[in-house]
Amino acid sequence: MTTQDQAVQSYAPGEHPDLPAPMLTSGPLFWIKENLFSSWLNVVLTVLTMLLLWAVIPPLLSWAFVDSVFTAADRNECRELGSGACWAFISERFTFFIYAFYPAGERWRVNLAFILMILALVPLLYDKTPYRKYGLIYACFFPVLAYWLLLGGFGLKEVETHTFGGVMLNLVIGVTGIACSLPIGILLALGRQSNMPVVRMLCVVFIEFFRGVPLITILFVASTMLSYFLPPGSEFDLLLRVLIMVTLFSAAYMAEVVRGGLQAIPKGQYEASDSMGLKYWQSMRLIVLPQALKISIPGIVNTFIGLFKDTTLVLIIGLLDLLGLGRSALADSKWNGLSTEIYMSVAIFFFICCFGMSRYSLYLERKLETGHAR
Amino acid sequence: MAAVETSESAVKSSIDTASEPIIRMTGVHKWYGQFHVLKNINLNVQPRERIVICGPSGSGKSTMIRCINRLEEHQQGEIVVDGVEMTGNLKNIEAVRSEVGMVFQHFNLFPHMSILDNCTYGPIWVRHMPKKEAEDRAMHYLERVRIPEQANKFPGQLSGGQQQRVAIARSLCMDPKIMLFDEPTSALDPEMIKEVLETMVELAETGMTMLCVTHEMGFARTVADRVIFMDFGQIIEENEPNEFFSNAQNERTQLFLSQILH
Ligand SMILES: Nc1ncnc2c1ncn2[C@@H]1O[C@H](COP(=O)(O)OP(=O)(O)OP(=O)(O)O)[C@@H](O)[C@H]1O
Numbered sequence: 001m002t003t004q005d006q007a008v009q010s011y012a013p014g015e016h017p018d019l020p021a022p023m024l025t026s027g028p029l030f031w032i033k034e035n036l037f038s039s040w041l042n043v044v045l046t047v048l049t050m051l052l053l054w055a056v057i058p059p060l061l062s063w064a065f066v067d068s069v070f071t072a073a074d075r076n077e078c079r080e081l082g083s084g085a086c087w088a089f090i091s092e093r094f095t096f097f098i099y100a101f102y103p104a105g106e107r108w109r110v111n112l113a114f115i116l117m118i119l120a121l122v123p124l125l126y127d128k129t130p131y132r133k134y135g136l137i138y139a140c141f142f143p144v145l146a147y148w149l150l151l152g153g154f155g156l157k158e159v160e161t162h163t164f165g166g167v168m169l170n171l172v173i174g175v176t177g178i179a180c181s182l183p184i185g186i187l188l189a190l191g192r193q194s195n196m197p198v199v200r201m202l203c204v205v206f207i208e209f210f211r212g213v214p215l216i217t218i219l220f221v222a223s224t225m226l227s228y229f230l231p232p233g234s235e236f237d238l239l240l241r242v243l244i245m246v247t248l249f250s251a252a253y254m255a256e257v258v259r260g261g262l263q264a265i266p267k268g269q270y271e272a273s274d275s276m277g278l279k280y281w282q283s284m285r286l287i288v289l290p291q292a293l294k295i296s297i298p299g300i301v302n303t304f305i306g307l308f309k310d311t312t313l314v315l316i317i318g319l320l321d322l323l324g325l326g327r328s329a330l331a332d333s334k335w336n337g338l339s340t341e342i343y344m345s346v347a348i349f350f351f352i353c354c355f356g357m358s359r360y361s362l363y364l365e366r367k368l369e370t371g372h373a374r
Numbered sequence: 375m376a377a378v379e380t381s382e383s384a385v386k387s388s389i390d391t392a393s394e395p396i397i398r399m400t401g402v403h404k405w406y407g408q409f410h411v412l413k414n415i416n417l418n419v420q421p422r423e424r425i426v427i428c429g430p431s432g433s434g435k436s437t438m439i440r441c442i443n444r445l446e447e448h449q450q451g452e453i454v455v456d457g458v459e460m461t462g463n464l465k466n467i468e469a470v471r472s473e474v475g476m477v478f479q480h481f482n483l484f485p486h487m488s489i490l491d492n493c494t495y496g497p498i499w500v501r502h503m504p505k506k507e508a509e510d511r512a513m514h515y516l517e518r519v520r521i522p523e524q525a526n527k528f529p530g531q532l533s534g535g536q537q538q539r540v541a542i543a544r545s546l547c548m549d550p551k552i553m554l555f556d557e558p559t560s561a562l563d564p565e566m567i568k569e570v571l572e573t574m575v576e577l578a579e580t581g582m583t584m585l586c587v588t589h590e591m592g593f594a595r596t597v598a599d600r601v602i603f604m605d606f607g608q609i610i611e612e613n614e615p616n617e618f619f620s621n622a623q624n625e626r627t628q629l630f631l632s633q634i635l636h
Pocket residue numbers: 406409411429430431432433434435436437438
């Protein structure tokens with residue numbers, strides 16, 4: 001039957017039989033042909049990739065899972081039990097890597113703060129949360145709650161910040177930095193566009209200063225030089241100084257990212273909101289920032305990820321974050337020579353956190369898509 | 375435009391020329407840097423009056439009507455809108471802006487809000503109107519511009535003509551005393567021009583005070599009480615439409631009209 005015959009043949013409405021789809025225009029085989037073997041170059045690339053994966057993945061899997069040892073008393077026992085990774089070391093140090101020197105009897109407070117943080121994040125990040133309004137109000141109070149839980153006072157045993165370390169320290173610095181740098185960055189970006197020269201100049205000086213100096217230098221300043229400027233005898237917590245410096249540093253980057261978004265907003269948007277009589281802050285909040293921030297999401301999340309990874313730099317000034325604890329654990333003679341396992345675990349922790357942020361930003365971008373912007 | 379022709383007599387309602395003008399511009403000058411854009415503009419607009427402003431490109435039409443709600447600042451002279459003089463006083467500017475609606479050439483809808491939200495946010499945030507009431511009002515005006523069924527879409531999903539009608543509805547939701555139009559149809563295809571002009575004619579019939587920068591001479595003829603011709607930043611000629619089109623005095627005007635009317 002030729003195609004012409006088919007065209008001529010007609011059926012009453014609804015009578016047309018369901019024909020099978022033509023071979024190889026759908027289904028997994030078709031996908032593979034279209035995407036992996038569509039041209040000679042593609043075939044070569046596919047084969048090379050397969051070979052590479054074949055060379056890397058099976059040995060890695062057998063090292064990490066098949067030949068690995070999860071419980072052992074020390075390195076020598078590990079070696080006897082299996083030729084692969086010695087995760088026993090990590091599992092022995094696991095709680096230490098998370099809580100570091102936080103008093104053992106008070107660790108439930110860290111756990112509670114963590115759970116409360118998740119509860120605060122859900123309504124912030126997911127707009128279909130039931131009772132979201134109350135969730136957001138709660139999220140505003142969460143910092144106070146976390147401060148009280150982690151540091152104590154008002155009925156709880158006081159804990160000094162120099163006991164903070166490990167994953168907990170990374171999270172405290174990372175979350176505080178992220179939560180504070182965005183609003184400060186937005187204010188700086190708006191200030192840089194202000195038509196009040198003094199405000200504009202202050203913002204430019206601030207941004208250029210913090211962008212022009214390496215974070216490590218700023219951390220050194222936080223750990224040493226600040227005490228010269230502070231009145232003698234005044235005690236100013238090291239962690240607090242680090243928090244402030246990390247926040248200001250990323251706020252400067254954030255300001256530039258947001259400024260990029262602000263500049264992408266057509267002038268007509270400002271004019272339309274001005275011509276309705278909206279006040280400056282109203283038109284920023286309702287019209288300009290929602291659009292500018294949406295454009296800047298990739299850059300903002302990029303800055304967040306950078307900030308989170310930079311929390312490991314506090315190692316330089318003697319704070320022991322996860323990476324710092326890992327490095328110091330290498331000195332343990334009972335477990336010597338296990339640096340791969342340690343660094344691998346640290347890498348996995350950071351990768352999970354950063355990959356999560358990256359995925360969330362994609363989700364957000366897709367959700368905020370409203371068709372063509374004009 | 376049969377509908378437009380029949381309504382002509384009804385549209386040209388009586389304007390109380392004796393009453394206080396709602397817009398008074400006296401001796402207004404404006405410069406962009408060293409460039410003298412507006413030169414000694416004198417213009418009084420009565421309540422319910424409908425004015426069409428035309429003139430060659432770059433003659434300062436947009437600048438003039440943007441001075442009325444102070445999207446542009448003038449440096450000399452006096453502009454009084456609804457009894458409030460336009461100075462640097464932010465309170466006054468905001469008060470006047472909330473009484474003066476503006477429709478732009480490129481619509482300037484807010485792309486991140488639905489059509490309904492575009493129409494309600496002004497009343498809610500500037501007039502402090504309850505959400506429910508603002509939505510009812512928005513639906514009322516969306517019906518008047520004949521696109522209530524689009525209320526939940528986003529501006530990016532509408533055609534140009536529909537977007538411009540939403541922009542008109544959005545301004546009307548603020549219950550303005552004056553409407554300014556800056557070439558509302560010049561970014562549109564002919565078919566859409568017609569639907570927007572019809573909306574504007576209907577608006578004119580309600581007795582709204584309107585200032586329109588437009589080159590739609592058919593609209594000027596049927597709706598305008600007065601046509602103003604600008605060139606070189608000055609008002610060169612003004613007259614009621616019949617006189618203006620058939621009997622222009624100034625040769626610049628004659629030249630312009632001969633070009634635009636073919
Ligand atoms: N922000 C600005 N800075 C400097 N010059 C400007 C600015 N805006 C407009 N001009 C100039 O002022 C003059 C008048 O501009 P305006 O936009 O008012 O003209 P128009 O009559 O509306 O023209 P068109 O019909 O093309 O819209 C033009 O010569 C323009 O180049």
